[in-house]
Amino acid sequence: MKINRVLLAGGTHGNELTGAFLIKKFERFPQLIPRYSFKIQTLLSNPKAFAAGVRYIDQDLNRSFGQGFSGEGDLIAYEELRAQEIQQLFGTQGKTPADFIIDLHSTTANMGLTLIIDTEDTFTLQLVAYLSLVHPSIKVYDSGNSGRSQDSLRSLSRFGLAIEVGPIAQGVLAAEFFLQTEALIFSILDYLEKVNHGEVPSLEQQLTTYRYVKAIDYPRNTSGEIQAMIHPQLQFKDYQPLSPGNPLFLSFDGNIINYEEPSTVYPLFINEAAYYEKGIAMCFTDKQQVQVSS
């Protein structure tokens, strides 16, 4: 296997500044990037949304890939058009196809330093196991069942992942996470360089992954208005077990709504700002032990 081109994308959501400014840094200071046997292509994915300081202009760009395109001319959503452009450049049939995509995101949830993968194939698990050794605080979220393996920017290439860091408020550049994300990018690039030189370390180990099960919404009234908030005891408790009887929401009139399903889950994206409109209060995941082999 040979990696010829790596696509480093940020600002896929225009108000996630940490990734967007990392792209700008890579573009502005090429002398700070080591030389690799592959080409690094950078992409500020949604420049209009970035300029406007919003997640997207017409629709979520990271849900706009792989579905065919519906609109035409003036009727087409900006992000649909932009997804076409990006696909024509970096997709498998594109002008300069990316063999690996790294897409940079941030979240208002307490996800720390998360790698989002969509498949648990040997190549991806080996990479992620390597990254976990170099950065022990990393968490691995397998979003394969969430739809992102079909409609996200990273789904354009055979291999890739998203880096999701938080908690970071929308519209805020967070230096600590900027530096951590940057270090993680270089570790990924180092690993891909090892791949090209046939020097991949043989890792036989257990790895913990959190697999998407489903998303749950806030309690709402018939007009769709939220009736309760994330319970204070659950706020910022991403990746921690939520067991039957644990508090989930606190209603405005002071009632506690407990988690009542039969099995323990591990919630992620708890109170993510961008997900209110999507009807998502958090995503439930299962915690899995995966055997990584070479």
Add this chain to the structure above:
Amino acid sequence: MKINRVLLAGGTHGNELTGAFLIKKFERFPQLIPRYSFKIQTLLSNPKAFAAGVRYIDQDLNRSFGQGFSGEGDLIAYEELRAQEIQQLFGTQGKTPADFIIDLHSTTANMGLTLIIDTEDTFTLQLVAYLSLVHPSIKVYDSGNSGRSQDSLRSLSRFGLAIEVGPIAQGVLAAEFFLQTEALIFSILDYLEKVNHGEVPSLEQQLTTYRYVKAIDYPRNTSGEIQAMIHPQLQFKDYQPLSPGNPLFLSFDGNIINYEEPSTVYPLFINEAAYYEKGIAMCFTDKQQVQVSS
């Protein structure tokens, strides 16, 4: 002195959900509010911005008061029109003038539970001193020199204050701060009730206030693009002393920019998301000891 009407406003910035949903709670559950000798009027100040999940539609509503109105008809900014409406209702010459305004805000900065006042008159200082006894973690920020004493919603009434809580990401409802803000509102209402009954406690004490000195911007290039981020050591350090030689910014190419002015200041609103476009990286304040007397 008699308080006849208190205006409780929230959602003055549409993406500061904690205050907006407190207004909705007060409107939806009037049975949860004790009876007072004054009337409590509630206001979701910027309903269009709240519905759109943004700070404002055309311009910052909390900078739109007290300046005369420039536009007409279709040309008028939505917030200018809205400011007119609010003034005509609750201003000193309005239909139901407010004697006291409480305006609810949140910030992405680590301001904890902050009371923003614009004058240090005896009435305001006595109130704030009382609130500090009940809620010892409170900080008091005097923004009188910042312009807010002229153009903010709270400037409509002779007395009033803003409650500013954080860190909270824009677009996020934070239960812990929701509950703390609510408790603080009730303490203010309790105090105003004491005023009406002539039962104001006589407080002779020292109070710490942080007085606005000036705002400083991020380092930018000639195109206005940010060149550096808040230094990780300064992030979330609101209300802590910043002394000559302390790190202020970290540039994208790795250089530390230190604070080089001669005297120690106390920065607030460090890395507030809404202030990037205003050219404000933080506000410098002076820490003052004020003698409160009755």
